[in-house]
Amino acid sequence: MRKWILAVMPLMIGALAASAQVKKPAREKPVPAKQSTGGGAAQIVRGKALYKQYCISCHQENGTGVPRMNPPLVKTEYVLGDKTRLIGILLKGLNEDVEINGDYFTNPMPSQAALKDQEIADILSYVRNSFGNKASTVSAAEVTAVRATIK
Numbered sequence: 218m219r220k221w222i223l224a225v226m227p228l229m230i231g232a233l234a235a236s237a238q239v240k241k242p243a244r245e246k247p248v249p250a251k252q253s254t255g256g257g258a259a260q261i262v263r264g265k266a267l268y269k270q271y272c273i274s275c276h277q278e279n280g281t282g283v284p285r286m287n288p289p290l291v292k293t294e295y296v297l298g299d300k301t302r303l304i305g306i307l308l309k310g311l312n313e314d315v316e317i318n319g320d321y322f323t324n325p326m327p328s329q330a331a332l333k334d335q336e337i338a339d340i341l342s343y344v345r346n347s348f349g350n351k352a353s354t355v356s357a358a359e360v361t362a363v364r365a366t367i368k
């Protein structure tokens with residue numbers, strides 16, 4: 218019995234390693250092929266259009282922001298970190314001293330709460346998968362949940 222397990226172990230480890238390898242390139246692609254929540258490619262395409270409408274004037278086309286005025290959206294902890302906080306920034310705006318890579322930002326960001334939950338989800342999904350960012354998409358339900366805690 219032991220022998221059998223010892224013989225099978227490397228196979229199992231091999232299978233795990235193989236499945237991990239299969240997963241990796243899939244994660245590097247910003248857009249999963251299929252998502253049941255209407256997410257994925259379509260969501261990110263919509264998010265890009267909305268970003269151009271509502272965010273680009275301050276954060277710029279490539280998310281680089283404007284030095285000392287509007288912070289970048291490139292691999293910041295706000296963008297890649299806790300989704301609740303990120304959604305909260307769009308719903309409430311932000312008026313704090315933000316430090317990113319040694320550059321300080323003190324201008325307030327106006328609330329984007331007039332946007333629909335789906336629109337905020339699309340924009341954040343786009344931002345989290347653009348400008349070199351790689352992170353999970355955001356669903357409308359997640360935005361709805363955060364909005365409920367704010368009012």
Ligand code: HEC
Pocket residue numbers: 268271272273274275276286287288289290293294295296303306307311312313314315317322323324325326327329340341344
């Ligand atoms: C009027 C200019 C303006 C607009 C429009 C704007 N922002 Fe901002 N944003 C700012 C400023 C200024 C800050 C920093 C606020 C502070 O220091 O308290 C900020 C901060 C942020 C942050 C957190 C800090 C960081 O860089 O990671 C995120 C995320 C963000 N904005 C995303 C967005 C998204 C997405 C949109 C579009 C829906 C948007 N912003 C629209 C000016 C703007």
